[in-house]
Amino acid sequence: MRKIAIVGFKGGIGKTTTCVSLGAALALRGHRVLLIDTDTQANVAIALGISQYQKSLADVLIRKAKAEECIVPARPNLDMLPSSLALFKAQQRMVLEMAREEIFAELFAGLNGYEYLLMDCAPSVSLLTVNAMAYVDEVFIPVSMELLALAGAQQFLEYLKSINRMLGKGATIRLIIPTFFDPRRQVSPRVLAALEKTFGDRVTLPIRVDTKLSEAPGVGKTIFEYAPRSRGAVDYARLTELVATMPPLEQDKTE
Numbered sequence: 001m002r003k004i005a006i007v008g009f010k011g012g013i014g015k016t017t018t019c020v021s022l023g024a025a026l027a028l029r030g031h032r033v034l035l036i037d038t039d040t041q042a043n044v045a046i047a048l049g050i051s052q053y054q055k056s057l058a059d060v061l062i063r064k065a066k067a068e069e070c071i072v073p074a075r076p077n078l079d080m081l082p083s084s085l086a087l088f089k090a091q092q093r094m095v096l097e098m099a100r101e102e103i104f105a106e107l108f109a110g111l112n113g114y115e116y117l118l119m120d121c122a123p124s125v126s127l128l129t130v131n132a133m134a135y136v137d138e139v140f141i142p143v144s145m146e147l148l149a150l151a152g153a154q155q156f157l158e159y160l161k162s163i164n165r166m167l168g169k170g171a172t173i174r175l176i177i178p179t180f181f182d183p184r185r186q187v188s189p190r191v192l193a194a195l196e197k198t199f200g201d202r203v204t205l206p207i208r209v210d211t212k213l214s215e216a217p218g219v220g221k222t223i224f225e226y227a228p229r230s231r232g233a234v235d236y237a238r239l240t241e242l243v244a245t246m247p248p249l250e251q252d253k254t255e
Ligand SMILES: Nc1ncnc2c1ncn2[C@@H]1O[C@H](COP(=O)(O)OP(=O)(O)OP(=O)(O)O)[C@@H](O)[C@H]1O
Pocket: 010, 011, 012, 013, 014, 015, 016, 017, 018, 039, 041, 043, 121, 122, 123, 179, 180, 181, 207, 208, 209, 210, 211, 212, 213, 214, 215, 217, 232
C-alpha cells in the first residue's frame, strides 16, 4: 500500500482538490483507494457530496471506534475516512498519546485491501499533521503560483527535515505540484522556474487555474464527474498517470 500525505503550510493552495481529484482518478484507473481526512474542516466529505456519516477520525483517535468501522464508501474503488469538527477536541484530548509518533500506524493497522492511502492535511503545523507525516512514506506538496507560496514550500522542506531528524525516519518529498498555474500571469512561470531550481525533477507539470475545479466541490462532484473535459480534469488525469507509473520509493533517487 502506498501511503501518501498531501501537505503544505499555506491554506487554499489545492491540497484537498489534489487529494480528492487524484484519489478519484486512481479509483477510475482501477486502483483501490482510501482517502483519510485529517483536517477539521472536513472538506473531503463535502467535495465528494457526502454529508451523512455517523463516525469520523475523531472517534478513532479517542478509541470509540475502529478505523475500519468509520469508512464510508464514496465511489466505486474509492472509500473515505471522514473528519469532523470533533477532531479538534479529540486532538486536544489526545495530546499526550499523539506525542508517540506511531499512533496512526497503530490506529490504522486494520485498514487493509487498499493500493493507495491518501491523507488530506490541514494548513497548519498541528499534531495531526506531524502524525500524518510520521505515518506516510511519501509526501506531495501542492504549491500555488505565488511568491509567498514558494517561500512556504521552502519552509516546509526545512520543517519536514526537522521532523525526520526528531523521528529518526522520514517521509520523502516525492512530488511538488504547481497549482493555480495561469500562463497569462507573469508570476506563474517565474514561480515554476524557481520551484524547478529548488526541487528539480520532483516538480510535476502544473495544474492550471480552472473555475470548474472550484465549482465541482460545491455540487459534491469530482472534477471527472462535473467537467470531464475541463483543464482541471485533464491536468489531474495527467498527474495521476505520473503517480501511478512512478518507480517504487526504494528505487527513487530523490532524498
Ligand atoms: N487549479 C484550480 N483552479 C481554480 N480553483 C481551484 C484550483 N484548485 C483548487 N481550487 C479551488 O480553490 C479553493 C482552495 O482549494 P483547496 O480547498 O483544494 O485548498 P486547500 O489547500 O485544501 O485549502 P485549506 O488549506 O483550507 O485546506 C477551493 O475552492 C478549490 O475548489
